[in-house]
Amino acid sequence: MPETLDPAAPGFARDPYPYYADLRSRGPAARVTLANGTHAWLVTGYDRARAVLADARFSNVPPQRAGRPRPDSPARRAQACLARHMLNSDAPDHLRLRRLTTAAFTPRRVDALRPRIEHLTDGLLTGLADTLAREGSADLVDAFAFPLPVLVIGEVLGVPEADRADLREWTYCVGSPADALAPGAADEAWAALHAYFSSLIAHKRRTPGEDLFSSLVHDAGEGGLSDEELLAMAFLLLFAGYETTMNLLASAALLLLTHPAELAAARAGGEAHWAAVAEETLRHASPLEGTTWRRTTEAVVLQDDDGRAEIPAGESVLVVLAAANRDPRHFPAPDAFRPARHLPGPGGRRPAPHLAFGHGPHFCPGARLARLEAAIALPRLFGALPHLRPAADPATLPYRPGLLVRGPRRLPVRNAPPAPPNG
Ligand code: HEM
Numbered sequence: 001m002p003e004t005l006d007p008a009a010p011g012f013a014r015d016p017y018p019y020y021a022d023l024r025s026r027g028p029a030a031r032v033t034l035a036n037g038t039h040a041w042l043v044t045g046y047d048r049a050r051a052v053l054a055d056a057r058f059s060n061v062p063p064q065r066a067g068r069p070r071p072d073s074p075a076r077r078a079q080a081c082l083a084r085h086m087l088n089s090d091a092p093d094h095l096r097l098r099r100l101t102t103a104a105f106t107p108r109r110v111d112a113l114r115p116r117i118e119h120l121t122d123g124l125l126t127g128l129a130d131t132l133a134r135e136g137s138a139d140l141v142d143a144f145a146f147p148l149p150v151l152v153i154g155e156v157l158g159v160p161e162a163d164r165a166d167l168r169e170w171t172y173c174v175g176s177p178a179d180a181l182a183p184g185a186a187d188e189a190w191a192a193l194h195a196y197f198s199s200l201i202a203h204k205r206r207t208p209g210e211d212l213f214s215s216l217v218h219d220a221g222e223g224g225l226s227d228e229e230l231l232a233m234a235f236l237l238l239f240a241g242y243e244t245t246m247n248l249l250a251s252a253a254l255l256l257l258t259h260p261a262e263l264a265a266a267r268a269g270g271e272a273h274w275a276a277v278a279e280e281t282l283r284h285a286s287p288l289e290g291t292t293w294r295r296t297t298e299a300v301v302l303q304d305d306d307g308r309a310e311i312p313a314g315e316s317v318l319v320v321l322a323a324a325n326r327d328p329r330h331f332p333a334p335d336a337f338r339p340a341r342h343l344p345g346p347g348g349r350r351p352a353p354h355l356a357f358g359h360g361p362h363f364c365p366g367a368r369l370a371r372l373e374a375a376i377a378l379p380r381l382f383g384a385l386p387h388l389r390p391a392a393d394p395a396t397l398p399y400r401p402g403l404l405v406r407g408p409r410r411l412p413v414r415n416a417p418p419a420p421p422n423g
Helices: 010-014 017-025 046-053 074-082 093-104 107-111 114-135 140-145 147-157 161-175 185-206 212-218 227-258 260-269 271-284 367-384
Strands: 030-034 039-043 294-296 300-304 307-311 316-319 388-390 412-415
Touching: 039 046, 046 300, 046 316, 074 185, 074 227, 093 212, 093 227, 107 212, 107 367, 114 140, 114 147, 114 367, 114 412, 140 147, 140 227, 147 161, 147 212, 147 227, 147 367, 161 185, 161 227, 185 212, 185 227, 212 227, 227 260, 227 271, 227 367, 227 388, 260 271, 260 367, 271 367
Parallel strands: 039 316
Antiparallel strands: 030 039, 294 316, 300 307, 388 412
16 A cells, blocks of 8 residues: 555556555544645545535635735636635535525426437437547547536536537636646636626526526525626536536446446346446446545544544545445445446345435535436437447556546547458
């Protein structure tokens, strides 16, 4: 086990699970040194993860940034605005922002998006099939897993169709590693998103639409959101919604391509089986590797059968969802990809719920939407491209660095029928 944890190391990014299993065996929380020289407490067991996420002594409010202030610019202002959202807040602020969001994301409103998501999925698949026929291979992340969630957030925010290409491009730029872009491109994209969302909010105040975001602008009456809060909310919905869902779709596709028997079972099993594939992907390849950082507001003692950890006040704590979801005490053979474990067992028995959408007050309000996207996208992808297969060795695919999100950065595929038998 390395003394220092480097989340950007390619080996760790691809397979962090043995490291987390080791940490889990050491007690309820382990203090690690990160490659940037800071320290953090990692919580990797399932029961302890749930307990910490429901415990108000672990705050979501980030500490004030120390050191020299960074120069002001439209991009910095956009990033600062993004930082003032509900995921970075505790009760009572959090409760107010959260109540409005859950009121906008009702099951009825989310389910009403189905025909639009189907339409967007089919449009992307037509483009992907053309690229595959023309060029022989394509990147499933770039051509499908990334654009679909961004387009769906466009629906949620009520972004007019004519502006969706811009939204996709700006999101791509702010989400890409800086060295993958021309100098200044990310800053320009941040500023463009900020300006665009500001004018979108002004427009929705004048002319509300049918979208979920319009209901956030208008439904709240007296306790409604200020323009600043709406701006932070638009950024949060975009970033909380696209990168996570992108990783869910990419990881599910990769797992099915590398587990042909599970793909065949899903094809034969219909809706319930596809839903089980999504649940097992969320557990086995949790798209959010860790929650956002928590900070102890006072000294906290955690104790369980594996030992005791005393975390002083003011320490950074990360609940590692990807590790909790592989805790053998709740998921037998945790490293195996077995969608059937989510189908009702004898007597309707179900396994422990996975923690991929978090737990407690910040539990993901977009869970139903993410599940709906997967339920539409996966069967349609494998239906439209029946001979889909990897075009690169899956064991060598690069993964996103860092402790927050987890998924393959690229997934090259082709759509080639099996070669006819010789003779
Ligand atoms: C597979 C897809 C998704 C996964 C795995 C996921 C996971 C999570 C998790 C684990 C949290 C809690 C983080 C924490 O406690 O620090 C969270 C919060 C959140 N998610 Fe999601 N999410 C997904 C999709 C979405 C979508 C599609 C939306 C909206 C369009 C969304 C909106 C949010 C928001 C607004 C929060 C903050 C809630 C709060 O602070 O109370 N998520 N998500």
